[in-house]
Amino acid sequence: MATSIVKLSKSFFVKVLVGIIILPFVFWGMGDVFRGGNQNVIANIESKKLSTQEFISYVNKLNLNDKQLKNIKESNLIEKILSEYIGKRVMDLEIKKSGIQITDNSLRNIIKNEKIFFKDNKFSRTEYEKFLLSSGITAPSFEKNIIEQESKRQFLDSLSGGISISDTLVENEFKKENQIKSIEFIDLNGYYSNQKPTKEKINDFYQKNKNFFKSEFKSFQYASITPKDLINSDEYNEQFFSQLDIIENNILDGQSFKDTVNENNLKVFKTKKIDLNKKDKDNNTIKDLSDNLFDKIFSINSEKTPEIIKSDNNYYLVEVTSKEVINKSVENPDVLKAITDQLDIQNKIRNNTSIAKDIGMGGFDKNKMKKFAEENKLEIKNYTISNLKQNEIFSEGIIKNIFLINDGEISLITDSNLSNNFLILALKTNYKKLDKKNNKYDQYKAKAKLNLVNKIYEIFDERINQKYKVKLNKRTIERVKNSF
Numbered sequence: 001m002a003t004s005i006v007k008l009s010k011s012f013f014v015k016v017l018v019g020i021i022i023l024p025f026v027f028w029g030m031g032d033v034f035r036g037g038n039q040n041v042i043a044n045i046e047s048k049k050l051s052t053q054e055f056i057s058y059v060n061k062l063n064l065n066d067k068q069l070k071n072i073k074e075s076n077l078i079e080k081i082l083s084e085y086i087g088k089r090v091m092d093l094e095i096k097k098s099g100i101q102i103t104d105n106s107l108r109n110i111i112k113n114e115k116i117f118f119k120d121n122k123f124s125r126t127e128y129e130k131f132l133l134s135s136g137i138t139a140p141s142f143e144k145n146i147i148e149q150e151s152k153r154q155f156l157d158s159l160s161g162g163i164s165i166s167d168t169l170v171e172n173e174f175k176k177e178n179q180i181k182s183i184e185f186i187d188l189n190g191y192y193s194n195q196k197p198t199k200e201k202i203n204d205f206y207q208k209n210k211n212f213f214k215s216e217f218k219s220f221q222y223a224s225i226t227p228k229d230l231i232n233s234d235e236y237n238e239q240f241f242s243q244l245d246i247i248e249n250n251i252l253d254g255q256s257f258k259d260t261v262n263e264n265n266l267k268v269f270k271t272k273k274i275d276l277n278k279k280d281k282d283n284n285t286i287k288d289l290s291d292n293l294f295d296k297i298f299s300i301n302s303e304k305t306p307e308i309i310k311s312d313n314n315y316y317l318v319e320v321t322s323k324e325v326i327n328k329s330v331e332n333p334d335v336l337k338a339i340t341d342q343l344d345i346q347n348k349i350r351n352n353t354s355i356a357k358d359i360g361m362g363g364f365d366k367n368k369m370k371k372f373a374e375e376n377k378l379e380i381k382n383y384t385i386s387n388l389k390q391n392e393i394f395s396e397g398i399i400k401n402i403f404l405i406n407d408g409e410i411s412l413i414t415d416s417n418l419s420n421n422f423l424i425l426a427l428k429t430n431y432k433k434l435d436k437k438n439n440k441y442d443q444y445k446a447k448a449k450l451n452l453v454n455k456i457y458e459i460f461d462e463r464i465n466q467k468y469k470v471k472l473n474k475r476t477i478e479r480v481k482n483s484f
Contacts, residue, residue: 042480043082044471045089052476056483058085066299072484078477090468095155102147102154110146134236134313159460160453169448170441171434178432179403182384186369187393188421191376192351197343205339206330213328213335217273217281220297221257222318223266225308230264244315248308257306257319266317273324281326348418355423356412364410369423398422 043050059081068077112123119127132139197205206213227233230243247260261268271286278286278294286294293311297318300307306319328335358364364372373380385403388396398413398420405411405426414421434441 040476042473042476043086044469045086045093046468048089048093050086050089052480055082055085056480059480065295066301069301069484073481078481082472082477086470090464091152091155093468094464095151098155098158100151100154100158102150106150107143107147110150111143130236133238133241136241136310156457160456163449163452163456165445165448165452167436169452170445173444173448173451174434174440175431176403177388177400178434180384180386180430180432181403181405182382182427182429183402183405184369184380184382184425184427186373186378186380186423188378188423189419191378192344192348192421195347197340197347201343202336202339203330205343206335210327213330213332213338215275215326215328217275217324217326218298218320219271219273219322220300220318220320221268221270222293222297222316223261223268225264225266225315225317229266244308247317251306251308255306257304257317260306260317270321273322345418348414348421352412352414352418352421359410359412366410366425369410369425372423394422395420402426 040052041049042052042055059078062081064072064077068075072078111117111128114123117123117128117131132142135142225244225247227235227237227240230247231237231239233240247264250263251260255263260266271289272280274280274286276298278289278291280286290312293309293314293316296309296311297316297320300318300320303320303323306317309316309318330336330339355364358368370380372378383393385394385399388399390399394402395415398415401411401413402424405424407426407429410423410425412421413424434444
């Protein structure tokens with residue numbers, strides 16, 4: 001089913017608001033809500049029991065990567081996945097209570113109007129069946145997924161349908177992005193570039209986090225499996241998949257990689273020991289292997305255990321032949337860079353938090369800004385921003401945040417990865433005027449509607465969290481974590 005969703009991600013599934021409401025159920029302070037029995041129940045939603053088997057089946061479909069599986073016992077990943085799954089189940093309950101139903105005719109129309117199933121500008125049953133075959137999914141499973149997504153779309157539409165957007169809301173949305181703002185600013189990157197971590201701090205960080213500086217090297221072999229190889233055809237048809245099932249069953253019965261290759265006349269490719277970055281021990285990069293195929297092979301933990309995998313719509317017989325874990329020294333360039341980058345981020349967070357706290361408490365005014373610049377030999381610059389695309393100094397995202405600052409206020413503005421940090425003093429703001437005849441009017445009306453809809457969804461989230469009583473079996477959660 002995952003394959004079908006990916007293949008249609010650019011078609012009608014784009015129209016479906018998938019996952020827009022994730023219900024944030026809390027996983028602490030609830031006590032041991034189950035005692036004794038119910039070992040196979042991981043949670044209760046109202047009177048409905050969520051079985052451990054059902055939840056593990058959901059987790060397995062997520063195809064967690066090797067790193068996630070390794071850290072699953074120490075992290076709260078399982079709790080997060082359980083929270084999301086409970087949110088999906090609660091959504092199903094709400095949809096059922098709303099009375100929304102997708103009829104057979106509606107389902108038929110959705111499929112028949114999907115252009116990826118068209119041939120000669122009309123729906124082709126053959127194209128539809130070819131899609132199912134190549135995706136390895138049954139028609140009932142695929143159609144069930146469509147029903148679930150369409151039900152969710154209709155339910156969310158029912159929450160936000162009939163909204164009327166006033167001119168004031170549209171103008172407010174326009175003003176957020178259309179200003180002429182005069183500012184004074186300090187670029188804090190110069191401030192942070194002078195605060196390099198000492199060798200002692202680097203060594204201390206390395207000693208405390210040695211386990212994170214290990215490289216796993218794997219060597220493996222793989223062979224492409226095509227219709228030409230198995231049935232002397234170019235078509236991924238039913239005969240091909242039947243033969244593929246036979247190969248997979250033979251592997252499950254213990255057939256070796258070598259015997260499988262010989263029996264089906266497959267061409268084998270082998271690699272040296274390479275790490276997660278596709279580099280060997282001499283730091284040479286393996287180039288004749290796609291990233292997608294490599295990632296899937298490298299995620300395999302078992303040695304000498306052949307598997308069949310699908311990558312980029314092709315099928316492969318793969319096997320990890322050996323594994324080796326090597327500790328990297330603190331002198332390793334990659335390790336050194338990772339540590340200095342981490343310490344740099346920690347330093348920025350610490351200092352930014354302190355500055356933001358002073359600003360929030362009113363202790364960082366224009367005079368304090370001037371003093372801060374003098375003490376740290378930083379320059380206060382004057383600048384006028386006239387549009388979002390004015391990227392001589394600031395990115396569009398930072399300009400959007402600058403436009404939110406009221407005149408006379410100081411704010412600390414950063415980007416998402418803290419690579420750019422600025423102290424901004426807003427001096428004067430002039431707002432541009434929006435003409436209803438402007439071709440951008442509808443664009444800002446849509447933005448205003450989206451913001452209002454999101455607020456409605458937030459209110460819905462809060463109501464749902466109050467409405468449904470969720471009880472968790474902490475012991476079972478721990479047992480699930482230890483099973484990976």
